Amino acid sequence: MAGNTFGTLFKLTTFGESHGTAIGGIIDGCPAGITLDLDMIQEEMNRRKPGQSAIVTQRKEPDTVAFYSGIFEGKTTGVPIGFAIHNTNQKSRDYSHIKETYRPSHADYVYDQKYGHRDYRGGGRSSARETASRVVAGAIAKQFLSDIKINAFVSSVGEISLDKPYQELDFNLTESNPVRCPDPDKAAEMEAKIREIRKEGDTIGGTITCVLQNVPVGLGEPVFDKLHAELGKAMLSINAVKGFEYGSGFEGAKMKGSQHNDIFNADGSTKTNLSGGIQGGISNGMDIYFSVAFKPVATIMQSQETINKDGEIVEMTGKGRHDPCVVPRAVPIVEAMAALVLADYYLLNKTIKK
Amino acid sequence: MAGNTFGTLFKLTTFGESHGTAIGGIIDGCPAGITLDLDMIQEEMNRRKPGQSAIVTQRKEPDTVAFYSGIFEGKTTGVPIGFAIHNTNQKSRDYSHIKETYRPSHADYVYDQKYGHRDYRGGGRSSARETASRVVAGAIAKQFLSDIKINAFVSSVGEISLDKPYQELDFNLTESNPVRCPDPDKAAEMEAKIREIRKEGDTIGGTITCVLQNVPVGLGEPVFDKLHAELGKAMLSINAVKGFEYGSGFEGAKMKGSQHNDIFNADGSTKTNLSGGIQGGISNGMDIYFSVAFKPVATIMQSQETINKDGEIVEMTGKGRHDPCVVPRAVPIVEAMAALVLADYYLLNKTIKK
């Protein structure tokens, strides 16, 4: 209810603030009998962690996961998987600049208004550090759904965007560059742009596209819990996300029905896929694809005017080591959230027929 | 779980198929003591109902709501509000064309795959007729939240789109034309376009923008249940929706942090509002605004190739009276879903502080 749980049957609850002792979570409802590759989980964590390349934040957080329960002799047991990621980087810092002052386009002000009391260190609960727990759970969901292929990649940075349909991309190239764009030429352009922006002490937005392949027909519930509605919520719950579209998306709103309809092949597949693999909220066996818009990171290394708790106007300049562009590190988070949605709906779909 | 309930504290569960005896729902958790204006509820229904103007479907459904419980002496009592809308238009028709044949870009195929058995008449549960129940509940949520202003309007039809920011529009004009666009010139263009498309036996997509004003600071839960994540899910759960963006949306992904950050005024309001009234998932007191993309209606009055249950290729032409463009009638649905989200989060926010 208070918003720290995702999913209903395959269910993740997370805890933890940016600069607290530890962050972590509990995965409840993960089926029994899944052999887990713990190294793969750590690799997913490494894709998200700070300091992994020259174009992301240079903070050092090893983000090592400790599992406390739910796994025995290498396999899930069906009971909750508790885990924690201890913060190793908890030096006592000077937070006076954010204790009393609200950073523009951050959650400081609304947290104070809503709760009356907040852990201001590093953004506390509103920090994207929380997403590390999602990556842990997503990695387990991926192993549960080993037949489904989940590939996210950066599709734009600022005005630079991929101009090919995803079918022409080689997803094996996504990890070949620090931007996580599977088109090497575009990746180079994007990387140069991010370096330039960082020099300016500024930040820039971008988009991530995600493709889900080999999803069985029938996932998704009609009416309120349509598959794309839950995918949309999952993505919109990631820090800095401003929009979500699937299939034809906003372009589809400009089209005619005679152009947009996907004509069937005899086997139930469709000749085109403007629907994006989902009809009436239910997967139809075609590729599911969607895009997610991320705003530029709000912490910039430039001087900005803002207010403090007393409503006084003050000057503020970003401190610390922040990402000039969030999308490269957000790719595994998008994949993790997609995996969580699919795992949940996969289990739910087991209960539909007698 | 099976997807027919929306909300957690202010909670709507719906039932009913397009051509069944009745559709309806139960609103659980509506607070006690709200004086209800039942005429206003019917007016909202009339904004959604078929046959209201020349540019929408000419089906006749009076959509009269019968309330069964939860209202006593004109006021809510805090117990569930049960209601039904009886179908008056249940003549025995010939459904043979959709009984065995899957309409392109409809849910017929996936329902059969998922459930193995479906009410094929008029699309059954996948029909947008279900949204009438949402409008009933939304109208009650609006009355509960009488201080909040909820205004949706058509912002584009096909390639024709509003070019003014919403602040320059007069929402009083929205209902002055059948398109529900508050810019009379654009409305005339859009109406002409829809008439043209209908003559072609085709359909066309569009977008709806919604503005929520006077929302108190503090609504929304951090992490998974961010206010915009739930608004996004609510909108994506409406039939034919392909995308959702709020605040700067997909445009924001092209911007720099120095352009995008909203600088505070001394009173906590902001000079700009690219954030769209929500920071870190929590309302900040500024206007909340978002856009929703609708694909063109899949039923067209042109011949299309499709398949039947046996996987044979067959020809099919749309029958019946369908909307050439869904957005004019979807305006009250968008408002209703927004009202349901706000009502739920408003109640939840009462439990945050001791």
Added chain:
Amino acid sequence: MAGNTFGTLFKLTTFGESHGTAIGGIIDGCPAGITLDLDMIQEEMNRRKPGQSAIVTQRKEPDTVAFYSGIFEGKTTGVPIGFAIHNTNQKSRDYSHIKETYRPSHADYVYDQKYGHRDYRGGGRSSARETASRVVAGAIAKQFLSDIKINAFVSSVGEISLDKPYQELDFNLTESNPVRCPDPDKAAEMEAKIREIRKEGDTIGGTITCVLQNVPVGLGEPVFDKLHAELGKAMLSINAVKGFEYGSGFEGAKMKGSQHNDIFNADGSTKTNLSGGIQGGISNGMDIYFSVAFKPVATIMQSQETINKDGEIVEMTGKGRHDPCVVPRAVPIVEAMAALVLADYYLLNKTIKK
């Protein structure tokens, strides 16, 4: 959340007040493809309905169910089953005696305190009339779980109680007498007792025992959602219930471990069954049995002192036609709630293994 929904996967939400237009509900999550015997549902309703024998209330309520959705061509479709039971007996009565006055050991006072406004007619939402909706849903759950045998019966009325273990009873005799006690001699004693009590204008309590046979091994979730915990909640949610025990129950608290332990047979069954068919919250394949205590009905035909809204002491005598003993009519309700629990846990158990 507001308490009018039971279950998570097989989920019933009810609405309706005693003297409103209709009561009813929505069953969401009932699997697709179940052939429903609607006559059997009505028969279950008839076991609960008033006026069925000389020892229950003589009110006349036909309690005919109208199904609105979710059933097509005689089978469930997997979408919500909406239903209503219209009140035919809504003559305009004089309720002045309960409008301003709080009946002792009724919910009138607490409803007023909690909600500030209540439908006082016939007890409104607090009336046991609501349980008719449970019987509808339970009858569908029984048909879904056709392999499981669910038998409840009256095991005591006042001080008169069955002295045989359930294994010595013939459940076919339960419906052979108006008390619903499968031991004809005891049934006769109980019936005489109820007639005597009614003549005194008084009421009397009793207990119901329920036996669930052929339940598959493995139903129930560890920790908070143990099978017997949910059965207990289900029973305690029935009007007038004061206690629940399963297996050895309160007697078990007096025993030693060496007496209480159930020793295994080679096939996993046990020689004794003090556990009551559940170990660690999970069904073990043995018979599940439990008992439910019902207090005497609070409405008596004797003069009692009570208070009105203004806190003044007033005299009050019960009016209307009430049950002198509630247990005969509560037998189908106990069975219905047990069926709902089993249906929910049966579906949930499908998601436990990969």
Added chain:
Amino acid sequence: MAGNTFGTLFKLTTFGESHGTAIGGIIDGCPAGITLDLDMIQEEMNRRKPGQSAIVTQRKEPDTVAFYSGIFEGKTTGVPIGFAIHNTNQKSRDYSHIKETYRPSHADYVYDQKYGHRDYRGGGRSSARETASRVVAGAIAKQFLSDIKINAFVSSVGEISLDKPYQELDFNLTESNPVRCPDPDKAAEMEAKIREIRKEGDTIGGTITCVLQNVPVGLGEPVFDKLHAELGKAMLSINAVKGFEYGSGFEGAKMKGSQHNDIFNADGSTKTNLSGGIQGGISNGMDIYFSVAFKPVATIMQSQETINKDGEIVEMTGKGRHDPCVVPRAVPIVEAMAALVLADYYLLNKTIKK
């Protein structure tokens, strides 16, 4: 869904197996701004921990809680409280006697049947060690509800039971003896009984009674989520519990309405309290009291026949250090679960009126 979460607004999710690295949990929805006394939490843990007296298990587990999040500068912040209790006692033991063999009246057999794979060490997830996490959360709930008095005590051990109504007891004496019975004479008898039973290598059951005082009027939701139904579920979810009754309980089933009805005083309180402080599922401001039956611990130090995984009959004798009677250590668990129910319903009740 998978049963490891309790509550809806004030919500506890737990993880951990008896002999894993750690057990713990996440409390989500605890309101912001509560000043927490961490020493009091540890004191509650000490009331539950093994080795605290001569009549409980002599295992040594310090049960020290580490809090990871949600508390800042001594106060709750409204975000999740993550915590863990590390197992310090994890010596590598010989579990061969329970790895392949099913202990009578334990959950070993059903876990294997349900999950196909289990952590057999010390009972794994089915061990009552999990309840330590409940005591942590309950201690926080108690501090949130500081105006409400929650007093549980042992009311019987085997055949020895308290014969006074709770009003004649001094709850300050509960902690004065290792049995946790506030009647010193009865406590001495019970203690002697437990010592005798332990010498026999046997175990014995008992009951706990709990009294909730100063509960505000209006807690509890009508119909399925009646306050006593949730209290019942909470208690039945505790290991070894076989029954629950509140107010007049099973005795009430023998009474007449004219004896059982609680007559009002002018101020809304009642002259008697057979209702047990709850009417129609809603607290009425009178004391709430209930009793909980615990079976004898299944692990006895006597030889028993049982089966192994292959269905072979084998001899088995309990090993390790177990409780001869569970009720003394279960007193704080009963209180904790009661506190969790009240905290949840207290928050929920804030949303009932406009």
